[in-house]
Amino acid sequence: MKRIVLASNNAGKVREFQRLFAPLHIEIVPQGDLGVPEAEEPHVTFLENALAKARHASTLTGMPALADDSGICVSALNGAPGVYSARYAGPPKSDERNNLKLLDALSGVADRRAFYYAVLVMVRHGDDPRPLIAEGRLDGEILLAPRGEGGFGYDPLFYLSALGNTVAELTPEEKNPISHRGRALASLLARMAEEGQV
Numbered sequence: 001m002k003r004i005v006l007a008s009n010n011a012g013k014v015r016e017f018q019r020l021f022a023p024l025h026i027e028i029v030p031q032g033d034l035g036v037p038e039a040e041e042p043h044v045t046f047l048e049n050a051l052a053k054a055r056h057a058s059t060l061t062g063m064p065a066l067a068d069d070s071g072i073c074v075s076a077l078n079g080a081p082g083v084y085s086a087r088y089a090g091p092p093k094s095d096e097r098n099n100l101k102l103l104d105a106l107s108g109v110a111d112r113r114a115f116y117y118a119v120l121v122m123v124r125h126g127d128d129p130r131p132l133i134a135e136g137r138l139d140g141e142i143l144l145a146p147r148g149e150g151g152f153g154y155d156p157l158f159y160l161s162a163l164g165n166t167v168a169e170l171t172p173e174e175k176n177p178i179s180h181r182g183r184a185l186a187s188l189l190a191r192m193a194e195e196g197q198v
Ligand SMILES: O=P(O)(O)OP(=O)(O)OP(=O)(O)OC[C@H]1O[C@@H](n2cnc3c(O)ncnc32)[C@H](O)[C@@H]1O
Pocket: 007, 008, 009, 010, 013, 041, 068, 069, 070, 071, 072, 085, 086, 087, 098, 116, 151, 152, 153, 154, 155, 179, 181
């Protein structure tokens, strides 16, 4: 399997996956480059949304597809924004407004614990009865104000106390191996290897 369509319209995810797959000599083609429109994400679980996105891209391109459904789950908000992380502050999608809304929701709240979570789904074709599935998680805390220019989404607010940095202050080389996405991908690649696909 040398060419996989990435069922995502998020430029930050595309950058991260292209870097993660580069050493494997697998080409990751963003679905937008193949004319695939954004899929619906109507479900309440990360897994179901990831499956929907992967099937959609694979059906429309005839290629194997990889989808990532991810988000940030905040303890004091009972796991919100969760699957709604991308659209937390309403349309149009805006990382900046999402971050402001999160700061507002946590104003005066002492418990700042949160985690990033990602589910990856790989389908070989649109009707694949055995999708390959993997998950990953990264624990951190929500700062009181943004810091850093790297990454995307909630990274400027997502603080890793063990490193003394927000994720937006990390280089891609530092973020990818420890991120929810990087960890999920390591586990997915192990599954792909078992299936003889890498
Ligand atoms: O569905 P696609 O097209 O892949 O793009 P999306 O941005 O809508 O992606 P999701 O539906 O999976 O929503 C994930 C959101 O969670 C947040 N998120 C996920 N991973 C992140 C990361 O590594 N760093 C910062 N924020 C992240 C960010 O707000 C994303 O938009």
